Amino acid sequence: QSALTQPRSVSGSPGQSVTISCTGTSSDVGGYNYISWYQQHPGKAPKLIIYDVFKRPSGVPDRFSGSKSGNTASLTISGLQADDDTDYYCCSYVGRDSLNYVFGTGTKVTVL
Amino acid sequence: QVQLVESGGGVVQPGRSLRLSCAASGFMFSEYTMHWVRQAPGRGLEWVAVISNDGTIKYYADSVKGRFTISRDSSRKTLFLQMNSLIAEDTAIYYCARDRRLDCWGQGTLVTVSS
Numbered sequence: 001q002s003a004l005t006q007p008r009s010v011s012g013s014p015g016q017s018v019t020i021s022c023t024g025t026s027s028d029v030g031g032y033n034y035i036s037w038y039q040q041h042p043g044k045a046p047k048l049i050i051y052d053v054f055k056r057p058s059g060v061p062d063r064f065s066g067s068k069s070g071n072t073a074s075l076t077i078s079g080l081q082a083d084d085d086t087d088y089y090c091c092s093y094v095g096r097d098s099l100n101y102v103f104g105t106g107t108k109v110t111v112l
Numbered sequence: 113q114v115q116l117v118e119s120g121g122g123v124v125q126p127g128r129s130l131r132l133s134c135a136a137s138g139f140m141f142s143e144y145t146m147h148w149v150r151q152a153p154g155r156g157l158e159w160v161a162v163i164s165n166d167g168t169i170k171y172y173a174d175s176v177k178g179r180f181t182i183s184r185d186s187s188r189k190t191l192f193l194q195m196n197s198l199i200a201e202d203t204a205i206y207y208c209a210r211d212r213r214l215d216c217w218g219q220g221t222l223v224t225v226s227s
Binding site for chain 1: 162
């Protein structure tokens, strides 16, 4: 099972919006609505910010939103803030096989 | 509050074994699926293994299948990862995470495989 494909980096100015794509196949992203997104600051553990494609855990600002179309999921960060400058990973449930989950390759968001 | 604390990492020679632990608190451990995820230095996240809430269902990434074993002890609220036949590519920070959503993570424990 190959990692899901994310852009290496995206950037935007404070207040702007950026969108990160996460491309897989019909066996993972396209086959299930169990897509999640994680934010990871340097030296810290990942933090769940989106699950089940578009749902937000309590405490996560509504500036973060998720969607999916076909084999591609997307994370949009609106109203960019300095603290959003870090790494983001998508993750998809794959199914009852030897590889149950797969992560994306990761995207560095830079706030200009 | 919900807390996961990993331990057991360290430096180990290729071919040797290591057992990681993840102590859970602040939630009903026996009700949750649990995962191990790793991150090699400077690299992305890699899902490693999952175990069902009752310990009867386990799945592994191809990269560790046959070498790693995930287990749990609900009486001790602890998750384990037994790692055998370690290779250099297993060098990583190992995180435990809760639930199918991986909604809560520990701080990680570093495993370095080197001669």
